[in-house]
Amino acid sequence: MSGKHQAAILPQKGGPLSVVDRATPEPGPNDVLIEVRAIALNPVDYYQRDLSMPPIPSYPAVVGSDVAGLVVKLGSNVSNAPPAGSRASAFASSFYQDGSPDHGAFQKYVLAQSEGVIALPDALSFEEGAVLPLAVLTALSGWTTIGIPFGTKYTPQDKQAVLIWGGASSVGTFAVQSAKLMGFIVYATASAKNHEYLKKLGADVVFDYKASDVVSQIIDTVKNDGVTLRTASCVVEGSLQPTLDVLKSTKGDAVAKVAHAPPLLPGAPTLEGAEIKFVLPPMDPVERSDHMYKCFHVWLRDGLNSGTVVPSPHVQVEAGSLEGLNKALDTLKAGVSGTKIVVQV
Numbered sequence: 136m137s138g139k140h141q142a143a144i145l146p147q148k149g150g151p152l153s154v155v156d157r158a159t160p161e162p163g164p165n166d167v168l169i170e171v172r173a174i175a176l177n178p179v180d181y182y183q184r185d186l187s188m189p190p191i192p193s194y195p196a197v198v199g200s201d202v203a204g205l206v207v208k209l210g211s212n213v214s215n216a217p218p219a220g221s222r223a224s225a226f227a228s229s230f231y232q233d234g235s236p237d238h239g240a241f242q243k244y245v246l247a248q249s250e251g252v253i254a255l256p257d258a259l260s261f262e263e264g265a266v267l268p269l270a271v272l273t274a275l276s277g278w279t280t281i282g283i284p285f286g287t288k289y290t291p292q293d294k295q296a297v298l299i300w301g302g303a304s305s306v307g308t309f310a311v312q313s314a315k316l317m318g319f320i321v322y323a324t325a326s327a328k329n330h331e332y333l334k335k336l337g338a339d340v341v342f343d344y345k346a347s348d349v350v351s352q353i354i355d356t357v358k359n360d361g362v363t364l365r366t367a368s369c370v371v372e373g374s375l376q377p378t379l380d381v382l383k384s385t386k387g388d389a390v391a392k393v394a395h396a397p398p399l400l401p402g403a404p405t406l407e408g409a410e411i412k413f414v415l416p417p418m419d420p421v422e423r424s425d426h427m428y429k430c431f432h433v434w435l436r437d438g439l440n441s442g443t444v445v446p447s448p449h450v451q452v453e454a455g456s457l458e459g460l461n462k463a464l465d466t467l468k469a470g471v472s473g474t475k476i477v478v479q480v
């Protein structure tokens with residue numbers, strides 16, 4: 136494949152994105168070249184556009200992580216990805232590729248490492264396929280970061296509960312789905328209008344985080360249900376303090392484990408007897424590839440094929456293709472509720 140394609144590049148720190156032609160790359164040995172049909176947006180995309188956070192090593196850059204499209208070409212060592220012509224969902228992130236602009240999602244042709252590329256079932260649209268990768272990776276990495284391995288399976292008799300604060304966020308919906316599949320009794324927080332949706336995804340009880348007594352509501356429910364609650368996933372900013380307030384009353388003598396998806400800033404709340412860890416996939420590239428394989432090629436692919444995992448939250452399509460990405464990012468920055476913004480390309 137040779138030639139050029141359109142890309143929404145980040146020309147310099149602070150943006151805005153600008154649509155230009157870029158040379159279409161050949162896939163490296165472990166890469167898959169994807170023709171992008173849909174891009175889903177994540178908060179990290181506007182953090183990188185506006186603040187260069189996490190740091191961007193060089194400009195012009197191409198940011199973004201989540202795409203779905205058609206497989207065009209496989210790298211010479213790729214044996215685990217769907218063949219050319221397949222519909223696919225792909226984790227395409229320059230962040231884990233030393234900032235390589237060929238690997239950033241915001242363009243018509245992108246490279247993705249093969250461990251992050253899976254076939255999209257016929258029943259799912261490209262838009263649904265795009266919402267999956269980063270949110271799935273983050274939700275599952277949350278569990279492994281706090282020592283809950285892949286394959287964990289509790290029985291109802293174990294009465295192990297988990298608290299997911301921010302259940303209606305993109306990451307939160309997959310934290311709910313994955314926790315349910317592991318056999319946890321799932322408590323989540325969300326605005327009232329998202330409660331029924333989260334119950335469909337697997338939450339047992341959903342609490343309105345805007346209620347002034349939400350912490351005591353959760354503590355009372357744990358006591359009434361007779362369950363053990365010492366595990367939590369803090370998915371959204373502002374979730375750590377109320378989560379620790381709950382765990383203080385429910386963890387007993389055990390060490391509580393808390394996964395924290397937003398950056399853990401200096402001065403963040405703490406609790407004696409609680410381990411709070413920032414969520415990240417393994418930093419070692421070999422370990423990370425293995426982790427991504429388990430997330431995408433095992434958990435997600437098997438889950439989609441069997442119907443035990445569904446794309447979530449609801450797709451919210453924003454207009455304008457690559458030219459519309461600046462406005463779509465501003466819309467995300469202003470706040471979404473139970474939706475994931477997707478741009479068709």
Ligand SMILES: NC(=O)c1ccc[n+]([C@@H]2O[C@H](COP(=O)([O-])OP(=O)(O)OC[C@H]3O[C@@H](n4cnc5c(N)ncnc54)[C@H](OP(=O)(O)O)[C@@H]3O)[C@@H](O)[C@H]2O)c1
Binds near residue numbers: 300
């Ligand atoms: N560590 C990593 O590698 C990594 C990777 C990806 C994302 N992240 C971080 O994870 C966080 C979530 O990202 P996302 O894309 O999933 O977010 P998102 O979908 O944009 O989050 C929006 C949702 O957050 C919920 N929410 C907001 N404030 C809340 C509160 N105080 N309590 C409970 N729910 C609240 C809202 O729920 P309602 O509508 O129900 O009110 C809304 O649906 C972000 O901080 C992101 O930067 C980290």
